[in-house]
Amino acid sequence: MPSTHDFGFTIDTLDWKAWAPVLDLARATPDEIKVLEESHPKAKVSPYYLLLVQEAEVLRQRSKLFNTIMYGPRGASRADRELAATAESRVNGCPYCASVHAQRFVQMKGDRELMLRLLDEGVRTPMPSKQRAIVDYAVKLGATPSAANAEDLAKLRAEGLDDAEILDITLSVAMFANANRLMQTLGEAVRP
Structure with missing residues (x-):
């Protein structure tokens, strides 16, 4: 599978491959599932979120901050x-x-x-x-x-x-x- 070093920038949809083990969703704790559900609609199938959720509270805070900054109804469009x-x-x-x-x-x-x-x-x-x-x-x-x-x-x-x-x-x-x-x-x- 070619990496982005081989093709540069694109407006096309890309996937992301983790270099470290990701959480096996079948082994997720109830809190990890909750954090994934709070984070992003596709978090349960995203290697990025499945990697980050192994530090559940960190992902919880990161997602809350991200969603507030990028989707909040105030200020910049x-x-x-x-x-x-x-x-x-x-x-x-x-x-x-x-x-x-x-x-x-x-x-x-x-x-x-x-x-x-x-x-x-x-x-x-x-x-x-x-x-x-x-x-x-x-x-x-x-x-x-x-x-x-x-x-x-x-x-x-x-x-x-x-x-x-x-x-x-x-x-x-x-x-x-x-x-x-x-x-x-x-x-x-x-x-x-």
């Missing part, structure tokens, strides 16, 4: 959060997360061409000014968090984002700084 997650994943070299969140951005925003360019050409590809400001901010936070400054926030505000939206973009980037590292150190994306 879902599309803007997905764009930030895709940019962070592209910079971090995580094809699995980049493909998932590129697909979600397209579902929310309908701009498949932008996502294809972002995945193929990288984070410097041309894009509308609002998306450019979000991607530039995500890239800066991902590469060197201390480099982000008031000027970066001013650029986001100039594109119409308020402070609650900027906080959501920041939270999305931070979540994916963590998520990408988990995905890439515990396994690898593979073509289905």
Whole structure:
């Protein structure tokens, strides 16, 4: 099965293969089952969740945080959060997360061409000014968090984002700084 090192970034749906043993669902405790059910609709068949649930409380807290940041009804639009997650994943070299969140951005925003360019050409590809400001901010936070400054926030505000939206973009980037590292150190994306 070819790894993502062989094919790079894609908007296609990818699978993920764990490099460590995953939980045998038939041996799961009631708490592990509960955590999987709280985490994601497909968690019981996902090698990623079946690996992480072996530390059930950690997965419980990670899933609660992830779901609040990415799906909460406040602040930034879902599309803007997905764009930030895709940019962070592209910079971090995580094809699995980049493909998932590129697909979600397209579902929310309908701009498949932008996502294809972002995945193929990288984070410097041309894009509308609002998306450019979000991607530039995500890239800066991902590469060197201390480099982000008031000027970066001013650029986001100039594109119409308020402070609650900027906080959501920041939270999305931070979540994916963590998520990408988990995905890439515990396994690898593979073509289905």
